[in-house]
Amino acid sequence: MLKKAVQEMKKPLIGVLAAAILISAPISTFAEKADNAHKAKSKAKPAKVVKVPKLPIESEAVYLYDMNLNKVVYSKKPNKVLPTASLAQIMSLYLASDALTSGKAKANEKVKISEKAWRTPGSRMFLEIGREVPFGELFKGIAVVSGNDASVAMAEYLEGSTSAFVDKMNDKAKELNMTKTKFRSVNGLPEGDKQDTSTAKDLGVMTTSYIKKYPGNLAIHSMKQYNFDTGREVIEQTNRNPLLQSYKAADGLKTGWVEGSYNLIGTAEKDGVRLVVVTLKGESEQVRAKDARTLLDYGFNQYKKYVFDKKGDKVETLPVYKSAETKKANLVMKDDLELIIHTSQLSKKNKIKEKVVLPDYINAGKGLKAGDVVGKKQIFIGKKLIHETDIVVKEDIEKGSWWQKGLDSVLLSGMWVMGLFKG
Numbered sequence: 371m372l373k374k375a376v377q378e379m380k381k382p383l384i385g386v387l388a389a390a391i392l393i394s395a396p397i398s399t400f401a402e403k404a405d406n407a408h409k410a411k412s413k414a415k416p417a418k419v420v421k422v423p424k425l426p427i428e429s430e431a432v433y434l435y436d437m438n439l440n441k442v443v444y445s446k447k448p449n450k451v452l453p454t455a456s457l458a459q460i461m462s463l464y465l466a467s468d469a470l471t472s473g474k475a476k477a478n479e480k481v482k483i484s485e486k487a488w489r490t491p492g493s494r495m496f497l498e499i500g501r502e503v504p505f506g507e508l509f510k511g512i513a514v515v516s517g518n519d520a521s522v523a524m525a526e527y528l529e530g531s532t533s534a535f536v537d538k539m540n541d542k543a544k545e546l547n548m549t550k551t552k553f554r555s556v557n558g559l560p561e562g563d564k565q566d567t568s569t570a571k572d573l574g575v576m577t578t579s580y581i582k583k584y585p586g587n588l589a590i591h592s593m594k595q596y597n598f599d600t601g602r603e604v605i606e607q608t609n610r611n612p613l614l615q616s617y618k619a620a621d622g623l624k625t626g627w628v629e630g631s632y633n634l635i636g637t638a639e640k641d642g643v644r645l646v647v648v649t650l651k652g653e654s655e656q657v658r659a660k661d662a663r664t665l666l667d668y669g670f671n672q673y674k675k676y677v678f679d680k681k682g683d684k685v686e687t688l689p690v691y692k693s694a695e696t697k698k699a700n701l702v703m704k705d706d707l708e709l710i711i712h713t714s715q716l717s718k719k720n721k722i723k724e725k726v727v728l729p730d731y732i733n734a735g736k737g738l739k740a741g742d743v744v745g746k747k748q749i750f751i752g753k754k755l756i757h758e759t760d761i762v763v764k765e766d767i768e769k770g771s772w773w774q775k776g777l778d779s780v781l782l783s784g785m786w787v788m789g790l791f792k793g
Contacts, residue, residue, distance in 0.1 A: 430651030455626030477506030591622035
């Protein structure tokens with residue numbers, strides 16, 4: 371329609387071109403207004419719902435949290451109080467990270483190993499009494515090989531005693547609103563009938579907060595092996611987290627065991643989506659690993675990747691005015707347009723919609739370079755804008771001479787006036 375209007379107007383306008391150019395100042399104002407006119411083209415794509423089968427979970431309690439949606443996506447007995455075992459060490463690492471951030475501790479500071487730390491049973495770094503070990507190495511020993519001795523040494527260094535450190539752990543739990551959690555040790559080791567206790571939900575809340583605040587720690591949690599020089603020999607130990615060996619997207623976090631309970635806190639990231647999973651009181655190592663993988667699969671399978679456009683894909687061809695030679699411009703996508711969308715965000719009312727926002731034409735009065743942005747492609751779910759990507763000109767467009775600019779100004783102004791009458 372635009373092209374036809376231009377052709378219809380050219381003949382009568384040529385005869386009065388000279389006069390029109392002399393009064394182009396006010397006319398150019400009309401042209402500027404016309405330059406700002408935009409139109410939107412939209413189309414809808416129906417959403418596809420991904421159906422996931424019922425989960426065969428054997429662990430006593432589980433909790434799956436989606437950090438992308440900030441939402442619990444699956445749980446089973448999430449508020450049942452159960453022994454944490456060494457999952458309690460995540461809270462120790464949380465406090466250690468706070469200390470490193472505040473300057474209370476430094477990674478290269480030496481920590482003298484006490485007899486109490488040396489005598490600590492269970493999973494160990496094999497710290498030697500009286501030896502000085504960098505704080506950062508103790509952190510690795512806890513995160514990678516569940517070093518109970520390292521937890522004691524770290525607690526004594528930061529707070530003077532393990533009991534004082536446990537108080538700090540419980541204070542932090544209250545701060546995080548972990549209402550059903552009670553820490554009694556720095557490493558989850560039971561003392562008689564006294565055990566560290568929590569719920570799948572509380573541990574999930576703690577872990578989510580920990581990862582959000584200290585995402586860089588995952589580089590340590592994802593280490594598959596840790597070697598420690600005791601001073602007499604180098605001890606090589608593997609990470610006890612089974613997800614690191616069996617789940618490609620996993621990069622943390624911690625296992626725990628106390629008689630009758632195999633526990634796990636895991637996390638994985640895929641396509642920018644991070645999930646946190648907690649399993650408590652599995653009957654075996656195999657059960658806790660299987661349940662964690664099942665939950666992670668469930669969470670990730672509810673996402674679908676939508677590919678709308680690739681970089682360089684043609685979007686539109688628009689007429690060009692005020693240019694030296696170019697009369698049409700090819701517009702293309704500046705970048706790939708791909709989105710990961712959760713099925714819960716879609717419904718009959720909330721469908722995925724694409725919207726292209728472009729001007730009616732390209733104004734080349736100042737010239738354009740290939741890659742200059744001239745519009746947007748927007749993606750909506752229902753009425754909510756969730757993403758937009760730039761649309762650019764494909765080739766350089768050279769600005770026109772004063773004569774061409776003047777002619778096109780008249781043409782554009784005339785079209786704008788005609789539009790007023792039509793309206």
